[in-house]
Amino acid sequence: MLAFKLAYKNLVGAGLRTWLNVFVLSLALVIIVMTWGIVEGWNVQAKHDMKEWAVGGGEYWNEKYDQYDPLSLNDGHGSIPPEIAKLCSSGEAVPVLITQATAYPGGRMRNILLNGIDPSQQIVKMPTSVMNGDTSVINAIIGTRMAKATKLSVNDMVSIRWRDAKGTFDATEIRIAGIFHSNVPNIDINQIWLPLDELQKMTSMKGQATYIILKQGMTSAPTVPGWIHKGYDVLFEEFDRVIKAKHASSSVVFLILLSLALLAVFDTQVLSIFRREKEIGTYIALGMTRWQVVWLFTVEGAMHAVLSVVAGAIWGTPLLYLLSKNGFAMPKGSEGYGFTLAEKIFPVYGAGTIIITAVVIMLATTIVSFIPSRKIARMKPTDALRGKAQ
C-alpha cells in the first residue's frame, strides 16, 4: 500500500513527463478498443443483415447442393418434402430454386444465377412483391451491385438463356421490376431473382427447390430425409473467417500501438532511474530495502497504465459513445469488396474487450517498468547517494 501511495505522489510530482506517457498509453487503449469495436460492430451488423436478407433463421439444403460448389447446382435440387411444404404454406419457410444461366445486358454476355423465390414471401427482406406486377412478362429483381455492373435499370428488359432439367437450352426476356439495396453481396452480385413458379416452369422443375430459408426465431428444425439443415455455424462460416482475419490484423495494430506506448514508458523509467539515483540512495538510507525501491519504481511505471485507463475513460468514453451512435463511415466503393459490409459501421464495445485491453496494457506496462527497475537492486547505496551508481 505504501508503494502505491508513494508511487502516486512521485508520478503526479513528475508533472508533464507523467501526463505525456499517460496520454500516449490512453491513446493506445482508446484506439485499440475502437478498432476492436469496429470489427465487432461489423460482425454484429453483418450477421444481422445476413439473417434479414439471406439466411433467415437457418436453411435446409438439398443433400446434393453445396453453396460453395457451383457444379452441385445441376443435381442439387429436389421436390419440396411435405414437412417443409407445410412450413412454407404457414409462412415459416420459403423455398429457393437456383439454376445457372447467362444474361445479355447491353448485348454482353454475363454468367449469372437465376434464383426463384415466392414473390409473396415475408421471410427475407428482399422486395419480392414487386415481381407480382405485369403478368405479361417475367418480372425480376436485382441488387444495386448487379444493376451497376450490368447497367440495368428498372423496367429494362434483358435476355437470359438457361438449360432446363433435361439439358435443353432455352431463352427469354425478363423485365427488371425492381432494384434493391442490400449490404449482403451474396444475394446481389451476379444474381437475378424471379418468381419461383416461373423458374420452375422454365427449368421443368415443378415443385422443386435447391434450398429452403426458414423464418428467423424458429427454435426447432425437423429432420427431413434428403434435406440437410444448416445452422448459423455453417451459414456464417465464411464470414466468421473474414472476421477472424480482421481480428488478427487488428491485433497487429494493437501490438504496434502498445509497443510505441510501452517504449515511452520504458524510456521514462530508464531516464527516471538515471536521474533519481540520489533519491534511490536516500530511500535505502532511510530504511527501504533495495527490492522495496525496485517495487516502488515498478509500481510507478505500472501506475502510468492505471492513470491511462482513467484518462482513457474520461476522454475516450464520449468519443467511443459518439462513434457508436453516429457510426463509422466506410470508404466509398466498399460495397464491391465482396463481403457483407454496411455503408456505416456502428462499433460495438464489449466489456470483455475493454477489460482485457486494459489488463493487457497494465501487465505489459508493469513488465516494461520492472525491467529497468531491476538495476536498482544491483546499485551500491553509497554510489547512489553520490549520484555515481551508473
Next chain:
Amino acid sequence: MENSEIISVHDLTKRFPMGLSEFTALRGINLEFSRGEFSGVVGPSGSGKTTLLNIIGLLDNPTDGDAIILGNPSRSLSVREAAMIRRKHMGFIFQTYNLLPVYTVFENVEFPLLLLSMSTGERKKAVLEALAWVGLSDKEKSKPAQLSGGECQRVAIARAMVKRPDIVLADEPTANLDADNSHHILQTMEKLNKELHTTFIFATHDEKVISYLRRKITLVDGKVSHDEVLKP
C-alpha cells in the same frame, strides 16, 4: 545512559578497487561510541570520514574487521536486516539534504514513519513535534524547492530525528550553508542530542562543526591519528 556502548569498530579496513590496483580508505580503525555522544570524525578530503560513516550506517561493508552496531556485527547482517536497523535506529543527514523533491516538508519528515507503519495520528503528532524542534512548523506544506538551504537542512534534521533514532549520522551537514545557518543547525542538533540522548556522529572538516563537538576523532590517510574529548 551516556556510557553504554552502541557502536564499536574493530580493525576496520576498507579497500576500493581502482583500476588494476586498490585504494585503501580505512586502515585498521578501532573505535567505540557511547549512547548520547556528540562526536565528529574530522580530517581532510580523502581521509576516509564518509567511508567510516557509511560502514557505521550499514550502507557499506568493511573489507576486513567489523563494525558492531547496536550489538549487531555488520558483516553477519543480511541486506534486509541492515535496512531494518537503519529504518528503526538510524537517521541520516546529508551534505546535499537529499530531500524528496515532490513531497512537502511534512511528507518528507513523515517518510521514515511510513516505513515504520505508524498510525496516521501518531505520525502526524511526531512530524509536527519534529518540525517544532527545528522551527519549521509554518513550512509544513512547502516543497523543498521553496525553501532556503538552511531550511532544507533543518527539514533533513527533522526527518532524521522524527523517529527518535539511537544514532544520527551527519555527513558534512553544514558544507552548503552560511555561518548563521550552520550555527542554527548545530545548535538544533546539540539541543536534540541533550534532550533525546541521541548519538550524533559527524563527518566534517568544518571548524564551526568542530567547535560544537564533545569528542573529535581525527582521521589521516584512513587511520585514527587523534581521538580526543573536547568537552566533558
